[in-house]
Amino acid sequence: MDRDDVSRPLLGSQNDDELEHSSYLDKVKNGKLYLATFAAILGPLSFGFVLGYSSPAIPDLRRIPDPRMQLDPEEASWFGSVVTIGAAVGGLFAGWVVDKIGRKLTVMFCAMPYIFGFTIIIAAQNHWMLYLGRIMTGLASGITSLVVPLYISEMAHERVRGTMGSCVQLMVVTGIMGAYVGGLFLGWRWLAVTSSVPPALMLVLMCFMPETPHFLLAQGRRAEAQEALRFLRGPGASPEEECARIEGAMQGQGNSLGWSDLKDPVLYKPLGIGIVMMLFQQLTGINAIMFYAESIFEKAHFKRSDIATVIVASIQVVFTALAALLMDRAGRKVLLILSGVAMTISTAVFGVYFWLSNPNHSGASVPGPTQPDLAWLALASMGLFITGFALGWGPTPWLVMSEIFPTRGRGLGSSLCVLTNWASAFIVTKTFHNLMDVLTSAGTFWLFSCLCAVNILFTIFFVPETKGKSLEQIQAHFKGVRHS
Missing domain, CATH: 1.20.1250.20 (MFS general substrate transporter like domains)
Known part of the structure; x- marks a missing residue:
């Protein structure tokens, strides 16, 4: 018997299941x-x-x-x-x-x-x-x-x-x-x-x-x-x-976790991806940019820094809303990559801004631009960074975290991801001034630029595309089971 003759009924069955599910979603x-x-x-x-x-x-x-x-x-x-x-x-x-x-x-x-x-x-x-x-x-x-x-x-x-x-x-x-x-x-x-x-x-x-x-x-x-x-x-x-689909994905999982479960790729793969994504979200330099926002607006001759913060927040709202509209069309990976590119460029430009702002290029770690005409460079790079972050690395890690864990591991896995996010935010914030002392302001933002570039590579090679997939299909991906 031809090998293709054996595979056709299986493929047909899978396609029938997908058509049936699509028909269900249409209702x-x-x-x-x-x-x-x-x-x-x-x-x-x-x-x-x-x-x-x-x-x-x-x-x-x-x-x-x-x-x-x-x-x-x-x-x-x-x-x-x-x-x-x-x-x-x-x-x-x-x-x-x-x-x-x-x-x-x-x-x-x-x-x-x-x-x-x-x-x-x-x-x-x-x-x-x-x-x-x-x-x-x-x-x-x-x-x-x-x-x-x-x-x-x-x-x-x-x-x-x-x-x-x-x-x-x-x-x-x-x-x-x-x-x-x-x-x-x-x-x-x-x-x-x-x-x-x-x-x-x-x-x-x-x-x-x-x-x-x-x-x-x-x-x-x-x-x-x-x-x-x-x-x-x-x-x-x-x-x-x-209900049947969800129960099928849960079969053999059990209701509790043990140490042996850490050897299961359905748990350890999404756990690794989720933790690294939360770590990289903080290593983009988002807190550093927001830390400098007020002083940058002051250098750009904004009289009311409180109004300036409203402007920054408004940019975040607009582009996070755009990300929400695009998430099920463009996909998670595309937005993460575009976001990473925008942040890589903007943090590199921020480094140039701080370097040029020091007329002697002496490596002073305190930002204090002496050339008012450079304010546009800081404003442009900050706008690009906030736009990029809001489109991808702001909302997407939280979304992916909620999608990739099996039912029995969602509480523990999500907890470790959230703990990583808050702990890394605290560490980055507390060590930020030390980094500037060692690397200078320009060097610190160039470091953030390099880390944003690493984000792009990590997204390309490790983050799965979950657009259009049920939670059960995502679990099957980590098991190594092919879903049509």
């Missing part, structure tokens, strides 16, 4: 999926308000006449940075909670430290209440950065998962911009009141949203999973076929 109505996504992304919106809150609040708190509340430069630094401590703890804690009580309840749970944290800030009478409030909102931010991408990826089907998942980062930068804009008109207490509204609304709306089908099936709650799918896909789409 899907996404209205309630969008509603559930909206309820969940109020968490990242709250996260953005937390990140953006310190920028307008610190100037107010430094001018306040009450000595119990007034912040000196060192205290202001702690007020801005203790969020990362809470976020690292929250990300680690969320990996355990999300597998114990489920995705929906974890989203609801993270609303509480947001509300309590901002309430403590509103009622603050001393520095320690301010710090406690910031730590609690940081804890909530760490939980949010893990559970919301996971919740959305397990609810959404492959035709819209990229767009839905990209809304996480879109809402983060929208929240940052909201805090900056609010800071133009509101004092620090009223800004905290405003910042507590999104998590309160999220808590209410999530009461009416379903748990994810993947989690319910992993718990053996098939009837509830079918009800969740009926809610998310609409009455015209029967959930049986999707």
Whole structure:
């Protein structure tokens, strides 16, 4: 018998399955999926308000006449940075909670430290209440950065998962911009009141949203999973076929992890990719660019640095929204590569800017351009960098993290990725001045440029394209099983 005669029925079966699944997706109505996504992304919106809150609040708190509340430069630094401590703890804690009580309840749970944290800030009478409030909102931010991408990826089907998942980062930068804009008109207490509204609304709306089908099936709650799918896909789409696909991918996985599972390529490959992507996201130099943003605008003769920060945040919102629209069309890898190229060029130009700004090229590590006509170079490179970051390396690592882990490993794997992100952000921020002392400002940004170039190579050779693939097909990729 001809070998091709054997393979044709198998290929035909695979093609029939794909056609059947495509026909199923054609019947899907996404209205309630969008509603559930909206309820969940109020968490990242709250996260953005937390990140953006310190920028307008610190100037107010430094001018306040009450000595119990007034912040000196060192205290202001702690007020801005203790969020990362809470976020690292929250990300680690969320990996355990999300597998114990489920995705929906974890989203609801993270609303509480947001509300309590901002309430403590509103009622603050001393520095320690301010710090406690910031730590609690940081804890909530760490939980949010893990559970919301996971919740959305397990609810959404492959035709819209990229767009839905990209809304996480879109809402983060929208929240940052909201805090900056609010800071133009509101004092620090009223800004905290405003910042507590999104998590309160999220808590209410999530009461009416379903748990994810993947989690319910992993718990053996098939009837509830079918009800969740009926809610998310609409009455015209029967959930049986999707339930069967999810259960097929879960066969042989078990419900718990052991050390032996680390030898399974379905776990260790995505874990390696996710951790390196989170590390590279911070090594792009995003915090360094944002650190210099205010001084760059001042050198460009912007009179109001607070308005300048709103402009920067607006650029991030616009291009993160564009990334969300392109994610399911262009694909993850294309956007990551384009993003890496833009950031490689812009950080290299930043290095040139700092080098030319020193008339003696003496290697001084403190940026202080003495040639006003060079301001356009800094503004152009900053605009290109923020655009590039927002298009790819801002939203995509969080989306890919939520897609690549098997069901039984999503809590642990996502937790380690989030911990890597926050820890590397802390390390890069704390060592930034030391790098400038050793390498000079120009050398530091050239180092970031080289690391962005490495990002491109890593994306080309190691990051899988997940556009248009179901979560089950992505797991099959790491198993080495071919899917048509």
